[in-house]
Amino acid sequence: MNHDFIYEALPTRVIFGQGKLQSLPHEVERLGARRVLVLSTPQQEPWAQNVSELLGSVSAGIYSNATMHTPVEISEQAVAQVQRLEADCVVALGGGSTTGLGKAIALRTGLPQIAVPTTYAGSEMTPILGETENGVKTTKRLPVILPKTVIYDVDLSLTLPAALSATSGLNAMAHAVEALYAQDRNPVTSIMAEEGLAAFARALPTITQSPKDLEARSDALYGAWLCGICLASAGMALHHKLCHVLGGAFDLPHAQTHAVMLPHTAAYNSKAAADAMQRIARALNAPDAAQGLWDLAGKLGAPRSLKELGMPETGIELATELALKNPYWNPRPLEADGIRKLLARAWAGEAPSL
Structure with missing residues (x-):
């Protein structure tokens, strides 16, 4: 068989298993972060509060307005929140909407992100961001868009309907x-x-x-x-x-x-x-x-x-x-x-x- 290809492994750290959310404070520490902003959709705000509590003194707060298709205006509001709170890292808890927001913030600020997926979207493993403005979705692919760490906690998927x-x-x-x-x-x-x-x-x-x-x-x-x-x-x-x-x-x-x-x-x-x-x-x-x-x-x-x-x-x-x-x-x-x-x-x- 003729094998002719290019393969590039992307540098993401993956933590997989049950109860792995508990490793989040350690993963934040590994990145040297001191003020973490937790991201979620409005529906998952109670979860974001729990994650913020788990982080304790390194949590800078939460932003819970992540929206489907990553509208540019939402991303700009979130970046303003990041700057107001002087956050140095974001944790995206949720599905593709929240992961997308984390990526949009990383693109605009260069901050590291940790993704904690609660659905099967998969975008947490990619350096790709799709953003929507005026009904048009455009895609960018850049190394800064890739989350540094992804925590797959099986327990978090149990409540997915x-x-x-x-x-x-x-x-x-x-x-x-x-x-x-x-x-x-x-x-x-x-x-x-x-x-x-x-x-x-x-x-x-x-x-x-x-x-x-x-x-x-x-x-x-x-x-x-x-x-x-x-x-x-x-x-x-x-x-x-x-x-x-x-x-x-x-x-x-x-x-x-x-x-x-x-x-x-x-x-x-x-x-x-x-x-x-x-x-x-x-x-x-x-x-x-x-x-x-x-x-x-x-x-x-x-x-x-x-x-x-x-x-x-x-x-x-x-x-x-x-x-x-x-x-x-x-x-x-x-x-x-x-x-x-x-x-x-x-x-x-x-x-x-x-």
Whole structure:
């Protein structure tokens, strides 16, 4: 087999297991930080208060206004808070919204960040930030954006509702699916991608039935970590582009949009990425990758149409236009007609076209 690739390991320290939140004060100390600002969404403010108490005298306070799609105005408010409190480090507690805010602060201030994920988003493992301004989401990739330390505490995922666990897990799986057919894929991320997909395929149906199942929760968080590395290490293609377009233009919920789109984007690329599809099908223990992803979403009770997420049917044309606007690599060439049909099926909640 011809191996021709570049692999770059990103310098993040990962602490994984049960009860690992208790190691946060030690990790703050390792970074030499003295005044830590804890970040969360409004819903997770009580948790942020607990984390602030755990940090004791090194906590500078909390900022609990993290918002989906990382709006620039929220990031600027948070930076003002950082400066007011003279914080020298941020701790992002939560899912992609809070992690995104931590990254946006790091980008503007250069401060180190510790991520404590409570969902399966995976963005905590990447040097990538997607920010929204005037309905447009733009992406930056810089070393300063990467969290210094990530604490994966399995206990923190036990309260993630089953429905959110499903969509968050499918969102994470999308990182692995695209890493398997990425232009810059490599053997290491391909092994991680297949392992991450298999971990989720095992864990998510159990979590849907028994949300407090510790082994399944541990498996899912392990999958999230692996899929997060895939997102950081390999370029993403049509799937992530479409989800960015749909999220930015119609303010659709991030994880749910990924859950709806994944079977359709896999189907679009299936003939052009046969080897990747074989590995995905193997990880899912299914005869076909796109059908396997569609069936898994159904089994988990995840949304399977853009219509139910609130996207108007008239948006299909705009989304097709935006998806073709800035050229990017994809295993199958981007064709307006193919993308329009894919979006129409996803909007209506029809099975992927195989």
